Amino acid sequence: MATLFTKIFKGEIPGKFVYQDDLCGVLVDLQPQAPKHFLVIPRKELISVAHAAAEDEKLLGHMLLVAAKVAKQEGLTANGYRLVINTGKEGGQTVDHLHIHILGGRSMHWPPG
Numbered sequence: 001m002a003t004l005f006t007k008i009f010k011g012e013i014p015g016k017f018v019y020q021d022d023l024c025g026v027l028v029d030l031q032p033q034a035p036k037h038f039l040v041i042p043r044k045e046l047i048s049v050a051h052a053a054a055e056d057e058k059l060l061g062h063m064l065l066v067a068a069k070v071a072k073q074e075g076l077t078a079n080g081y082r083l084v085i086n087t088g089k090e091g092g093q094t095v096d097h098l099h100i101h102i103l104g105g106r107s108m109h110w111p112p113g
Contacts, residue, residue, distance in 0.1 A: 003097040005041045035105030040067045046098045048087045076104035
């Protein structure tokens, strides 16, 4: 069964992309936790980083570089931003499709939660 994010990639569910390429896309988060909140999502249906294999190394590196590119595109590099990958239920993952959160536009605190 296709995940929520796969349905967005296929145009079955609307989503606002700020970036797309052949490996991933970046969506505006519909439930933002910061003034600027984006999701870097691979087109490949990979449940989580815990499910990644050696064959996913290029994809995972690409996603991090895309996150940095979009952060710059969205004006977040001057003051900083946070990247978050939630893994599993206790890690806060709510969609079983790997994604990287880009959060910015406000000061981030530690510990996060």
